[in-house]
Amino acid sequence: MAKCPEIYPLLQAYLDATLSLAEEEALEKHLRACLRCRSRLVALARTANTLRDAPKVHATEDFTRRLFDRLGVERPEVRPSLMARLKNMLGI
């Protein structure tokens, strides 16, 4: 069976689902037998999930207007998206 130091680099690629089938099988075989590598994988996965779930922030409302001011180009008439119009209608 593969040794832990050989497994470490694979854990990260495993998280990103970029291992070959054979590598995945070897890794999973190791994980079933090795608590330390399992905990390591869990900790890495937690880190990656937390990063993925970090809140997305939005640019300010007048971002586009200011951009077109800076460009010195007249901003084309923007018809709000269907979703925006619905939200507006429903007051949400």
Added chain:
Amino acid sequence: MTGAGRSSLMDEELAARAQAGDVSAFADLVERYKHRLFNLALRMLRDRAEAEDVAQEAFLHVFRALSSFRVEEKFSTWVYKIASNLCIDRLRRVKRRPVPLADNHAEEGGPVRQVPDAAPLPADLAETSELKRNILAAVETLPARYRVVVVLRHFQDLSYEEIAQVLQIPIGTVKTRLFRAREALKHKLEGS
């Protein structure tokens, strides 16, 4: 073409129209990318005003360089490349200022944040668990070349290949930086 009709077009089709002088097509691209570029810049630079400025600069650059965009290239890759370069340039300039960035100290377990504007953003504070706040703060302490890879992978959901194209580095380097960065983040979180 109406806004609704254009919404089904691919980025590259919009870019081709923008190249031909269709300002509405450019405006559509701005709508598609403004939040993404702002997020990228914010996670790189930490400061909202500066992030918004860089996101705007990126679009200014895109607009002016539209003629050099090759339609066979992916538009997203091109835009991210421009925005990432602007962020990294700005960080280099910040580094020359007397206020130190926290990179080295934080690696050694020193204070995580030393820059005044590195305080957690209000939106983050309101809705984020402590773990999330910690991880965002930890990302901010990574050296720029590692941080940009984490931001593109996890906040922008780019693949290794796309990141390699954006940063113009080999895929192997993307992996190495990403793996090291995540390892460092894991350590920081476990140590806290």
